[in-house]
Amino acid sequence: MIEVLIALLTALLILVGAGFALVAAVGLTRLPDVYTRMHAASKAGTVGSGLMLLAVALHAGDLSTLARALAGFFFFVLTAPISAHLLAMAAHKMGYPLHEKSVRDELNDYRN
């Protein structure tokens, strides 16, 4: 009984994680410019891979595996905004344009 419950929870985590990855990929394909694509990839993609790591920990049912999976999730959540921010700053500084329907460019005020 408890085995089936753990399998169901693991399957749910796997499927939700894969769904997040698919949403991120669709956003990467459909969104109009670099900055919006970055917004899709760095948030949904990170959550997708992190959920699948948690599914591994739940499936193993081991404390050390859980600790490692949590460390990995924490690491991804920590580094994804940093790399996305660096990329956005670099692209904006080099003058890659926003999509024409964008209404404001607040980073432009801090340009020096």
Next chain:
Amino acid sequence: MTAAQMILSSALWLALVVLGLSFLLTVWRVIKGPTLPDRVVALDMLVGIVIGFIALIAIRTGFTLYIDIAISLGLVGFLATVAFARFILAQGRGDETAEKEASKVIPAPPLAPKRKRASSRKPGAGPAVSGKAKK
């Protein structure tokens, strides 16, 4: 096969198919991506999808050591993205517009005009130089 194994196996197959689909979509963005930051963002996303694949393989085979591989792959992907951001800052954008025009004039491979800055110092042969001359 017990009920738990059956649930897990079918969920794994479905998740592998979904991840493969998202992998293909992201690879399409890497190939198509009109600018250099688009490609870098897509490569970053590709690392995340591969981490998901590694997690699924860890569940399938039962080797939890794969988690360490996933963590180290995430570290490498982060460092690669930071390095690419520095590269975009160093390279500038002048080559990008030249690349678009060059690919309009002659169907050159998309990687060739990026070396234009290095090859413009010594006027060797190549599709980038001839595209510039035509412009």
